[in-house]
Amino acid sequence: MSDAAALPATDAAEPHWQRLHPATLALSIVQLGPRTLNFVPALAAIGIAGKWAYVAPALLLFLLVSLVFAWLHWLRFRFAVGVDEIVIESGVLSRQHRTIPFDRIQDVGIEQGLVARALGIAKVGLETGAGSGKENDATLDAIGLDAAEALRATIRAHRSIPVAVAASDAPAPAEDRLLFAMGPRRLLIAGLFNFSLAALAIVGAAMQFFDGLLPFDFNVFNPVDWIDLAERYGLDSWLLAHRWVAGLGAAISLLFIGFASGIATMAFANWNFRLMREPRALRRTRGLTTRTDVAVPVKRVQAAILVTGCLRQRFGWHELRLQSLATDGEKEKDHQIVPFGTLDDIDPVLAEVAIERPAPGGPWSHSHRIIALGGLVGAACAAIGGSLAVFFGQPIGWIAVVAAGLIAAFALIGTRFHQWTDTGDMVAIRSGFWKPRTTLLPHASVQSIDLKTDFILRPLGLATLVFGVPGGSALGAHEIPAIPLGTAKDLRARILGAGART
Amino acid sequence: MTDTPAAPTDPFAPDALNAREGLDPVDPAFVHVLRVTTALTLLPLAVAATLVDILVMPRIGGPFGLLSVAAWLIAITMIVSFPARRVTRWGFKIGEGQLRVARGWLFRTDTIVPFVRVQHIDVGQGPVERLFGLSHLVVHTSGTHNSMVTLPGLHADLAAAMRETIRRHIQTDFA
Numbered sequence: 001m002s003d004a005a006a007l008p009a010t011d012a013a014e015p016h017w018q019r020l021h022p023a024t025l026a027l028s029i030v031q032l033g034p035r036t037l038n039f040v041p042a043l044a045a046i047g048i049a050g051k052w053a054y055v056a057p058a059l060l061l062f063l064l065v066s067l068v069f070a071w072l073h074w075l076r077f078r079f080a081v082g083v084d085e086i087v088i089e090s091g092v093l094s095r096q097h098r099t100i101p102f103d104r105i106q107d108v109g110i111e112q113g114l115v116a117r118a119l120g121i122a123k124v125g126l127e128t129g130a131g132s133g134k135e136n137d138a139t140l141d142a143i144g145l146d147a148a149e150a151l152r153a154t155i156r157a158h159r160s161i162p163v164a165v166a167a168s169d170a171p172a173p174a175e176d177r178l179l180f181a182m183g184p185r186r187l188l189i190a191g192l193f194n195f196s197l198a199a200l201a202i203v204g205a206a207m208q209f210f211d212g213l214l215p216f217d218f219n220v221f222n223p224v225d226w227i228d229l230a231e232r233y234g235l236d237s238w239l240l241a242h243r244w245v246a247g248l249g250a251a252i253s254l255l256f257i258g259f260a261s262g263i264a265t266m267a268f269a270n271w272n273f274r275l276m277r278e279p280r281a282l283r284r285t286r287g288l289t290t291r292t293d294v295a296v297p298v299k300r301v302q303a304a305i306l307v308t309g310c311l312r313q314r315f316g317w318h319e320l321r322l323q324s325l326a327t328d329g330e331k332e333k334d335h336q337i338v339p340f341g342t343l344d345d346i347d348p349v350l351a352e353v354a355i356e357r358p359a360p361g362g363p364w365s366h367s368h369r370i371i372a373l374g375g376l377v378g379a380a381c382a383a384i385g386g387s388l389a390v391f392f393g394q395p396i397g398w399i400a401v402v403a404a405g406l407i408a409a410f411a412l413i414g415t416r417f418h419q420w421t422d423t424g425d426m427v428a429i430r431s432g433f434w435k436p437r438t439t440l441l442p443h444a445s446v447q448s449i450d451l452k453t454d455f456i457l458r459p460l461g462l463a464t465l466v467f468g469v470p471g472g473s474a475l476g477a478h479e480i481p482a483i484p485l486g487t488a489k490d491l492r493a494r495i496l497g498a499g500a501r502t
Numbered sequence: 503m504t505d506t507p508a509a510p511t512d513p514f515a516p517d518a519l520n521a522r523e524g525l526d527p528v529d530p531a532f533v534h535v536l537r538v539t540t541a542l543t544l545l546p547l548a549v550a551a552t553l554v555d556i557l558v559m560p561r562i563g564g565p566f567g568l569l570s571v572a573a574w575l576i577a578i579t580m581i582v583s584f585p586a587r588r589v590t591r592w593g594f595k596i597g598e599g600q601l602r603v604a605r606g607w608l609f610r611t612d613t614i615v616p617f618v619r620v621q622h623i624d625v626g627q628g629p630v631e632r633l634f635g636l637s638h639l640v641v642h643t644s645g646t647h648n649s650m651v652t653l654p655g656l657h658a659d660l661a662a663a664m665r666e667t668i669r670r671h672i673q674t675d676f677a
Contacts, residue, residue, distance in 0.1 A: 128642070448615040448648045496616055
């Protein structure tokens, strides 16, 4: 450290600092126009207050202050392009000094608006693959177009060397292969497991909404309607003796709608599902009405997630999702690669992305039972609230009490399904009872590790590990909750050790 | 890279936390930064509470004075005593190819970022920090969780030195 402390002094003298293009100031004046709109309410307020004389000075003052700020901003923004990095300094009151190595720049975007084009300047966006969000972006807004193109060329020239090596040493498979496909039969089975009453809510709401508009006055969810129907055919006397028939009718229609909607959504989404292995990517095409075609570069796959269901697990059906660095601004964060398949279907796909499922009989460690605490506290709150409601004469409170019991039961059962194992180059994390899911996380994908303790875990000698993995997952952050502190530290050292070697 | 020269050793007990975990403490001047920023957020609130007390309470017949006393007591406690404790909860360690940042006590988070995983580095300085000659270091990773790891309360020179250290690692180990 002591030798490093001397460095910035020598380095700081070196770089050739550049400012943004002066025309940027002109651009900021143009941008002032729309921004003045924000000021209109204030102006109106002044005007309504009867002080019209102040409107023009206020507007002028606002413009002046904005211009001064734009100018200060421009003055305090400077950047230097070094041999292998770009340094950006910015900020008027709070200063920021950002260093971006060329090695880390994934893409250089050059953007020109209408006015910018007239002025011959361009906005340069440097994409580093750092997590999403404005704070992570680095932009030069704006520099001369030729300077922007020169900068891009510099960065590309720097990058092209390692990329070329990487491309040549990875012999790509010669032709495309079909890895997985779903026929109508598989879709039908998948749809049956996709039983969903979500559509029911929609249909039910629609029935309520269109109640008076429907040509027939019949609501399948309303047992009274079933009785009415029976009456019409003179069955009412029989029905009065056998009310269960009405209930049965409603139940059957519920089931039918649940299954039908499950099959329909599955068929619409996954019709003619095909997963191809292409030289560098896995390519997925699917869909009945809107056919989508997504390529997931194999090298960019960060983690695999196996999702199944309480029931479908019994029949050996699973779903495979791959988490990859988000590309092309896609909507879905992780990619459903096998929507519904057996483990025999999934294993070859996993092999393509160099991830192996841990052996079923392997040693799995459990998380501590304390993780049920959150659910139990919630259940206790619900129970107390419900009891109070019942106490004050609101019978609806019983629902909360029953729900509390269910929540507590789920929390307690769920804890038993939190497991993890480390296979040497990959961590596998299992969780969930109703929707069991297994996350297969190669050590090499881990970017950072949080070791978290809090006032509940610490006395128990426990810690939670949270992994920073590129490319978000719809299923949340990857973590191993509540494991012994020593084990957690061990695991952390092992995983980061692997990361440092690659 | 074994020890930071700028890191002073505090003989008092609170630092035992950092010492036990093998972490270096942040600059003691960070207390003042925390104090000023806390004051900047809390004092207006306290003043607002007092105003409410004076203007509203008599009209609705509430207990006069209670709100302002409570607000000022809380604000002063938070400004005077809390920052010193919060500072001792921050710790960092730079070395062995990784940056380690620990923070908090009630909910403690201990983050490790290997240098090879760093995408880019910020060294920032707010107006209050500048007053006390401090900077903060922000390390960006490509993970969605922890995409930014912030380490405040560093002496400006130390922050720059740490940036250089990390930067050199990024160039040597292309991951």
